Amino acid sequence: MKLYSYFRSSASFRVRIVLNLKQLPYDYDAVHLVKQGGAQHTPAYLALNPMGAVPSLDDDGKVLTQSMAMCEYLEELHPQPALLPVDAFERAWVRSVCNLVACDIHPVNNLRILKYLTGPLALTEEQKTAWYHHWIAQGFTALEKLVAQKAGTYCCGDEPSLADAFVVPQIWNAARFACPMEDYPTLRRIYENAMLLPAFEQAAPAAQPDAE
């Protein structure tokens, strides 16, 4: 398997966590999102991933885009260790945590959006930072309440699940933009616990071959 990844991309970070938790070896193909206009916009990469986003996962020529779809694929093909609970409602609950991050929090603060704010809309750096913090605060307020429903050591009880693979990279991202975290004790605790696991620590941006 080959993962097209960028060290700082939190969507890539999610899939790296899942690959590590399942102990699946993979090749790392770095896609530099910033240098020289962005390697994600080359015709060769767009042929793999029409959205021009990372990650992409190439499993022996079969290429997937979208981190959540990749995680579900890896869970179906490599069910151990299970990253979704057995009970149908609990499985859906874990997915709802993933989706709150992947649909409600992350997309609004993605690189392409921030570039549009300071480019075409000519907003200031202060307005961009206020934008970023606003959506993190709104999203994390909801995420804290949702996760607190079932949290133990990790988001859903005492075993890591797909929920942690989505929550941890988003918290890493928020920390990079210096978002206040004091109102989210459950999220903070889960982040600290998860980052003690080698699967998470080795998936973190600083541990990637393209880290700067």
Next chain:
Amino acid sequence: MKLYSYFRSSASFRVRIVLNLKQLPYDYDAVHLVKQGGAQHTPAYLALNPMGAVPSLDDDGKVLTQSMAMCEYLEELHPQPALLPVDAFERAWVRSVCNLVACDIHPVNNLRILKYLTGPLALTEEQKTAWYHHWIAQGFTALEKLVAQKAGTYCCGDEPSLADAFVVPQIWNAARFACPMEDYPTLRRIYENAMLLPAFEQAAPAAQPDAE
């Protein structure tokens, strides 16, 4: 089952399609997102759905948020008719279509974002419309290429799948904002085909009890 829904919400529209395709009866609880500051912000509703978003699904007291998590839940509990293919890669491909809509296209143009543009950022209506069209054009260009890989009558061959339940409401939404569609022949065809099915037509905004 009870669905908390708003007629124009495309995320609600997705779940209504899936409920209809599976012929599952449900109660409709209208959450008016616009009137009187928004019924999604009341303490009672926030206790159900901390994000203050629609839809929410109440299955005998067990409440789910996030449309994709609901669709996966309904697919697991009510597997017929199947809305995900059997093959693992095809299942992931269908999910990638859903996620391209739910993560890359829809969130950026959601009501709360548009309100922030014209509220705190004091942008003009023209700038708001340009924003909306920009992200639809970027997203639909990618979606057209992705869907064309496997499209038949519907997104994935000749049977409706979860992919159609996500693509169709997004196209309905884009039409409401008068987005040009001539560059997306596959998406247009799928929309027309799907809307011939009663499950889709009866899930459309105009057919809801709270339609205006």
